[in-house]
Amino acid sequence: MPQSANPALSQSMLSRTVRKVAGQSEIALFASLVLIVIVFSSLSEYFLTTRNLTNVLGQASIILLIATGVAVALIGGEVDISVGSLVAAVALPLVEIMNATGSMSLGILGALVLGLIIGAINGYLSAYLRINSLIVTLGMLFLIRGGVYLWTNKRAQADTAYLESFFELGNGKAFGVMPIPAIIAGVIVLFVIVVMHKTRFGRRIYAAGGSAEVARMVGYDVRRIKFFCFLISSTLATIAGILLASRLGAAVHTSGQGYEFQAIAAVVLGGVSLAGGRGNILGAALGVLILAYLSNGLGMINAPTEWQLVITGIVIVAAVSLDSYKKSKE
Amino acid sequence: MHMGEADTATVRIADFHDLAPALTVTGLSKSFPGVKALDTVSLSVRPGEILALLGENGAGKSTLIKILAGIHSADSGQIEIDGVPQNFTSPADALDAGIKVVFQEIALIPEFSVAENMFLEDHLVGKANLVNWREIHRRAQEIFDRAGFALNPGAKVKDLSVSEQQLVEISRAMARDAKIVIMDEPTSSLTPAEVKHLFGVIDRLRDLGIAIVYVSHKLEEIFEIADTCVVLRDGRWVSTRPTSEHTPASLVKDMVGREITSLFPHTDRKVGREIVQVEGLCTKRLDGISFHVRAGEVVGFFGLMGAGRTEVAKAIVGFDPITKGRIRIDGEDLKPHSTVRSKALGIGLLSEDRKTEGLMLDGSVTRNMTLAALEQFTRNGLMDHRAETRQAQGFVDRFAIKLAKLGQPIRNLSGGNQQKVLLSRWLMFGLKAVVLDEPTRGIDVGAKAEIFALIDELAAQGLAVILLTSEMPELLGLSDRVYVLSEGRMTGEFTRETATQEEILDAAIR
Numbered sequence: 001m002p003q004s005a006n007p008a009l010s011q012s013m014l015s016r017t018v019r020k021v022a023g024q025s026e027i028a029l030f031a032s033l034v035l036i037v038i039v040f041s042s043l044s045e046y047f048l049t050t051r052n053l054t055n056v057l058g059q060a061s062i063i064l065l066i067a068t069g070v071a072v073a074l075i076g077g078e079v080d081i082s083v084g085s086l087v088a089a090v091a092l093p094l095v096e097i098m099n100a101t102g103s104m105s106l107g108i109l110g111a112l113v114l115g116l117i118i119g120a121i122n123g124y125l126s127a128y129l130r131i132n133s134l135i136v137t138l139g140m141l142f143l144i145r146g147g148v149y150l151w152t153n154k155r156a157q158a159d160t161a162y163l164e165s166f167f168e169l170g171n172g173k174a175f176g177v178m179p180i181p182a183i184i185a186g187v188i189v190l191f192v193i194v195v196m197h198k199t200r201f202g203r204r205i206y207a208a209g210g211s212a213e214v215a216r217m218v219g220y221d222v223r224r225i226k227f228f229c230f231l232i233s234s235t236l237a238t239i240a241g242i243l244l245a246s247r248l249g250a251a252v253h254t255s256g257q258g259y260e261f262q263a264i265a266a267v268v269l270g271g272v273s274l275a276g277g278r279g280n281i282l283g284a285a286l287g288v289l290i291l292a293y294l295s296n297g298l299g300m301i302n303a304p305t306e307w308q309l310v311i312t313g314i315v316i317v318a319a320v321s322l323d324s325y326k327k328s329k330e
Numbered sequence: 331m332h333m334g335e336a337d338t339a340t341v342r343i344a345d346f347h348d349l350a351p352a353l354t355v356t357g358l359s360k361s362f363p364g365v366k367a368l369d370t371v372s373l374s375v376r377p378g379e380i381l382a383l384l385g386e387n388g389a390g391k392s393t394l395i396k397i398l399a400g401i402h403s404a405d406s407g408q409i410e411i412d413g414v415p416q417n418f419t420s421p422a423d424a425l426d427a428g429i430k431v432v433f434q435e436i437a438l439i440p441e442f443s444v445a446e447n448m449f450l451e452d453h454l455v456g457k458a459n460l461v462n463w464r465e466i467h468r469r470a471q472e473i474f475d476r477a478g479f480a481l482n483p484g485a486k487v488k489d490l491s492v493s494e495q496q497l498v499e500i501s502r503a504m505a506r507d508a509k510i511v512i513m514d515e516p517t518s519s520l521t522p523a524e525v526k527h528l529f530g531v532i533d534r535l536r537d538l539g540i541a542i543v544y545v546s547h548k549l550e551e552i553f554e555i556a557d558t559c560v561v562l563r564d565g566r567w568v569s570t571r572p573t574s575e576h577t578p579a580s581l582v583k584d585m586v587g588r589e590i591t592s593l594f595p596h597t598d599r600k601v602g603r604e605i606v607q608v609e610g611l612c613t614k615r616l617d618g619i620s621f622h623v624r625a626g627e628v629v630g631f632f633g634l635m636g637a638g639r640t641e642v643a644k645a646i647v648g649f650d651p652i653t654k655g656r657i658r659i660d661g662e663d664l665k666p667h668s669t670v671r672s673k674a675l676g677i678g679l680l681s682e683d684r685k686t687e688g689l690m691l692d693g694s695v696t697r698n699m700t701l702a703a704l705e706q707f708t709r710n711g712l713m714d715h716r717a718e719t720r721q722a723q724g725f726v727d728r729f730a731i732k733l734a735k736l737g738q739p740i741r742n743l744s745g746g747n748q749q750k751v752l753l754s755r756w757l758m759f760g761l762k763a764v765v766l767d768e769p770t771r772g773i774d775v776g777a778k779a780e781i782f783a784l785i786d787e788l789a790a791q792g793l794a795v796i797l798l799t800s801e802m803p804e805l806l807g808l809s810d811r812v813y814v815l816s817e818g819r820m821t822g823e824f825t826r827e828t829a830t831q832e833e834i835l836d837a838a839i840r
Contacts, residue, residue, distance in 0.1 A: 198460040200453045207450065210439040217401070217437045218450045219422025277441050 025271045025323070029286040032319075036290060040297030047300045050177060058179030060292035062087075062247075064285060065185050065240040067263040067270075068192050069233030071284035074267060075196070076229035077209035077276030078126055078133040082118065082140035083237035083263065087256030089144045090115045090238045091245035092151060098161040107166075111242050112235070118144065119234025120227075127226035141260065148253050157251040170246025181243045188239065192232075193281045205229060210277025265316050266291050271323065291315075346378040346557070350413065352541035353398075353429070353510045358407035360393050367393040369565045370407065375510065375541040375558075380532065382556035382573070383545045384585055386774040388744070390565040391545055395512055398543075399431040400424030411509065425451060430503030431512040436495045440488035444498050445470035447487055448505045473504050477534060493524035500531060503540075511535060512543040517551060518772055521635030522800070529555055547774055549578045561585055586776045594807030595786045599626045601810075603660075605763045605794035606677065608646060611655035615641045617818045619655070623763065623794040628785060630797045630809030634838050637815040639798045643765045646796075647679040648672035660762050673702070676762035680752055680769060688752050691741040695733055696722040698740045699751050702759040725754035729784060746777025753784060763794035770804065782808060802831050816840050 041048035066083050073080040093110035097103070122140055126133035159166065172180040196202035207215040208225045215222050240259075245251055270287025272279030291312060298308045351374035360368040368390045375381040385391050396402045398409065400418035409416045411427050418424045424431075438447045445467045446453070454469065456462035470483040479497050487495060496516055503511050513532075517525045532555060535542060544556060552559060552573065559576055561568040561584040569584050602625030611619040616638050623629045633639045644650040646657055648669045657664040659675035672678075681688050689698055699722050700707060707718040722736055729750045733743060740748060749769060756764050766785065770778045785808055789795050799805050805812060812829045814822035814837035822837030 194460070200455065200459075200461065203446070203453050203461060206441070207439050210441045214437045214439055214450075217421050219420050219425070277439070 023280075026280070026283050026286060029270060029283055029290065033286060033290050033293065036293050036297060040293070040300060044297070044300040047297055052296070052300075054173075054178055054182070056292050056296045057182035057289075059296075060288055061179070061181040061185035062240045062244050063259060063262050063266065063292070064288045065188060065236045065243070066259055067266045067284050067288045068189050068281055069236030070260070070263045071267045071270070071272050071279065071281055072192065072196070072205065072236075073133075073229045073233045074264075074272050074274060075209045075277060075279060076205045076226055077212060078226055078229055079264075079274075080122060080133065080137045080230060080233040081260040081264070082122060082137040082144060083233060083240075084256040084259035084261075085141045085144035085148070086115060086118055086234055086237045087241035087244055087259060088148050088251070088253060089118070090241040091251035091255065092148065092157065094242055094245055095157050095159050095251040098159060098163065098166065099157075102161050102163070104161075104163050104166045108242060111238055115234045115238030115241070116231060119231040122234065123227035123230030126230065127223045133230075145257075152251070152253045154253055156248075156253060159245070159249050159251075166246055167249070168246075170243045170248075181247070184239070184243065188236065189281060189285050192236075196281055201225075201228075206277055208277075262291070263288075265312070269316050269319050346376040349376045349378070351375060351410075352377045352412060353543075354408075354410040354413075355394075355398075356408045356410070358394065358397060358409070359405050360397060360402060361405055366565050368397070368404070371562065371565075371567045372407075373560050373567070373570065375543055377509070377539040377541050378536050379558060380536060380542045380544055380556050381558045381560060382552045383543055383560050383562070384547075384552065384581065385562035385568075386585055386776050388564070389562040389585070391562060392514075393565070394562070395431055395433075395514055395543075395545065398424065398429055398510075398512060399433075400429075422451060425506055425508070428507065428509035429512065430499075430506065430508035430510070432496060432499040432503070432514065432516060434515045434518060436492070436499060438487045438495055438498060440486070442487060443483065444481055444485050444487060444490070444501075445483035447498055448473070448502045450502070451506070469505065470501070473501050477501065477504060477531070479531075491524075492519045493521075493528065496520075496528065497531065500535070508540065510541045510543065512545070514545045515547065515772070516544070517546065517548065523635070525551070547772075549581055552581070553578070563587055582775055585774075594804075595783050596808070597786055597790050599790050600792075601626045602792060605660050606646065606796065607656075607658040609656045611642070611645060611657065612653045613641055613645050613650055614653070615818050616645065619815075619818075619820050621813050621820070621823075623796055625762070625792045625794050626789050627810045628789045628795040628797055628808050630799065630805045630812040631815065632799070632802075632805055632812060632834055632838060633815035635800075636817070637838065638818040639815055640767060641818070642815070643679055643767050643796070643798055646672075647677055647765060649679070673759075676760065677765070678702070678756040678759065678761050678763075679765045679767065680749075680756070681767055689740055689748060692739050694737045695726070695731075695740050695743070695751055696736045699725060699754050700758065702755050706758075721758060722754075725751075725758065729754060730780070744777060745773040746781060749773065749777075749781055750784065753788070757788070757791075761793060763796065764788065765796040765798070767798045768800065769797070770799070770801065802834070805829075805834070806831065814838050 037048065046052060066087070070080055070083060090111040093114050094107040097110040098107035118140065122133070122137055125131045125136045168180060170181055174180060174183055196205065204215065204220050204225050207218070208220060208222045212222050241256065244255055248255065266287040267284040268274065269290060270279065270283035270285065272284050294315065295308055295312065298311060354374040356372050357370045358368055358372070359370050371390065371394060373381070383391055393402065397404050400421040400423050403418065411429070416427050418427070439450065448470050449466050453461045454465045456465065467483045474481050479501060481494060481497055481501070487498060490498070500511065516528060520528060532542060546552060556573045558570065559573050559581065560570045561581065563585060604622045605625050606623040608622065609620050619642060631639050631642060641650060645652050648664055648667050648671055652667055659672065659677050662675050664672055664675060696719060700718050707714045719736060725731070726733065726736065731747050731750045733747065740751060743751070769785070770781055773781060785795060785797065797808055806829055809829070810826050812824045812834060813820060814834055816838055821840040822834065824834065
C-alpha cells in the first residue's frame, strides 16, 4: 500500500493527533479563555499586562496542581475531596523538618511521605474496602483539618530556616517574568497529560472509570488502578501544599480551605465527568485558568467579592448545562 | 499468527469432522452455594464448526460460558485447547489461550474509540512504552478490511448500534487471533437485517477456521446456521446431535424435558366494546395511523425495525408527544396527552426493556408488583402492608410465579417470572388495555409458553391486549388480528384467519 510516502496522509495523522488530545470541547474552552482575556482587557487597562497575566498563572498554579490530581481521580471513577486539608497538613512536616535540620530536601521528603500516607489510606479504604470515596475523603477532610488544628494549636508555624532556595520555590520568577510555581505546575500537568493519553497505565485509569466491570473482565487490576489514582491526587496536592507554604513563608493551619471545591468546579468546567472515564487533563487545566482569569478580571474592575462568587457559580452551572444540553441534542 | 490472506481464507473448510477439536471440555462441574450449576458436562468443537449450545435458563449455559471465559473456575473437569490442558485464573488467561466470549451485555468501554477497544488488553506501545495510536488505528483498519466490516476505527463505541458493537467485539477476537469465539444470545437486540449480516460474519469466521459456540433461544436461527446442537438441562448434558437430525419439536423436547403440545393457547373469547380507538395518529415518526382494539382481543403489531411499532406504543400511552390525531380509551379522549392521564384512563405499557423501564431491580417482589396500585392499600394516608402482601400473594399463586419469598429482590427472579410480576402490576391496578412490547425477549422456551398462556388469560378476562413482537410464530399464534406497519404508515390489516407469514412480510416491506 502506498501510504507511508504520502505527505498528505502524515499531515492528517498529525492533525488527528492534535484533535485527539484537544477535542472540540477543549477548543471551545480555549476560545472562552481568550474571550475572557479580551473582555477584561477592554474593561481594565491593568489586565492585559505581562505582569498581571503571569501573576495569575503563579496564583493559579496551586489550584492547577490540585485540580489535576482531582481530575485523575474523577477520570478513574473516584472522588478525592481531602486535598484541601492535605495542603495544610503536608506543610507541617515540611516546615518543622526544615526548621530543625535546615534541609529543604528533607522537608520536602517529609511532606511527600505524609501526603502518600494519606493518599494510601484514602486509596485503601476506597479501592480495596470499597467504601464510597466521597465519604472516605470527606471524613479525611475533617480528620486532617482537625489534626492540623490540634498539632498547631491553631497557630501558623513560621518557616524560621529562611532558606533562599525554599523561598524561590514559591516566589521566584524565571527570567524575571514567569513565576516558578507556574513552571513547576505546567511541567507536571504536561507530564500527566502524556501519562493519561499515551501510556497503558493512563488508558487503564480511563477504562476503570469508564466501566469498572469491563475493565475487570479485560483483566485489569481495577482496585490497584484506583488505589494509584488516590496516590496521584495526594501527591499533586502535596506539591501544591509545598508551593503554598513557600509563598506564605509558613505552615498555616487554615490554608487550603475550600480548595477541593474550587478544584472540582474547575475540573467539571473543563469537561471532566463526575461519573468517571470522561474528560481530560488539558480541559481541566483550561477550566482552572478560565476561573482564575475570570476572578482576576472581576477584581481588576473592582467587582465586589460577593459578585465574584455569584458570577463564578453562574459560569460553572451555565457551562455544564450547555454541555449536557449539547449532548442531549446529539 | 495471522488469519491468513483474504483470498486464501475463503477456501471453505469443507469437512470439519476430520479436524482435531479446537476446544474440548471434559466432565466440567461447578457448584454454587445450594445449586449444582454444572454437572459433568462434556463437549467439543472443531475449527470451522458452528456448535449451538441450547437450554433453558438455569440449564447451565451461562455457567459453562463463564468458565470458558475465565470468569468462574470449575470445581472439576478439564478444558483443552488444541489438545493442551488449560487452567484459567482470569478472563485474560482465557483470551490468551484463544477463547473470546461475546457476551450479551457487551463488554466495551463506551467512551473509548472502536480501535482502542480492540486493543484494550494490551494497548500497542512504541518508543518509550508510549501508546502508539497510529499503529492501533492501522491494525484495526487492517482487521476490518480482512473481515469486510464497515467500521470506523476512530468512532466512539457509545455512538455505535448494538450490532456494530458486536462487530467490534468480534474484531477484538480477531485482533487477538482467537481460535474459539463464543456468542451469547447475539441476536437478542438485533433487527432482522442485522441478524442476516451477523450470520454473514459468522460464516466468514467459520471460513477462517474459527470454532464457534453459538448460544441462542431462537430455534429458527439454530436451524439456519448451526452444524451441531448440544442441549443442557438442569446443569447436565442431555444430547449432542447434528442439527440435521433435529426437528424444532425434538430440540424443545430435549431442552424442556417434556413435550410442549400447545405453545399458543387460544381460548374462545367474548369480544366486547372497542376499548382503544386511534384515528389519524401522527408523530415525528408516524403518519396517519388508525386502528381499534376491542375488549377481549389480542391485536398484534408487526413491522421491521424502524417501522414505528414502538412509537405507536409510546404514543398511545401518552409517553411520546403526538402532532395530530385522536386517541380514545374506552370512549374518553387521551387529553392531556400524558402517562398520568393514560394510566387514569386504564391503559398501561409493558416495556421491552424490563430492566431499565419497568423494574426496580433491588426492590422486593411486592414493591414492584403493587407500585401502580398503592392507593388501594392506603388507609388514612398510611400503607396497609398486610393487605398489600395478601394481594401480591394472590397474584403469585394465580400466575405460579416462582420465588423464595415475597420480600426477595426482583433481580433474582428469572426473566419469565419478572415479566409475570409486571403483568400482575397492571392487572392489580385494574387496566382496561395493556400494551406488551416484546414480552418474551430474553425468556426461555418453557417460560415463554407460560407467558403466552398469561396473555391469553388477560384477553379472556376482558382486557384489550396490544402485542408488539418481531417473532412471527408468536404474532401468528397469539393475535386475533394483526396490523402491519412500514415506515410509520399502516400497510396491512389481517384477521387471525387471513394472516400468513408471507403476506405480513410483504406488507411490512411495502
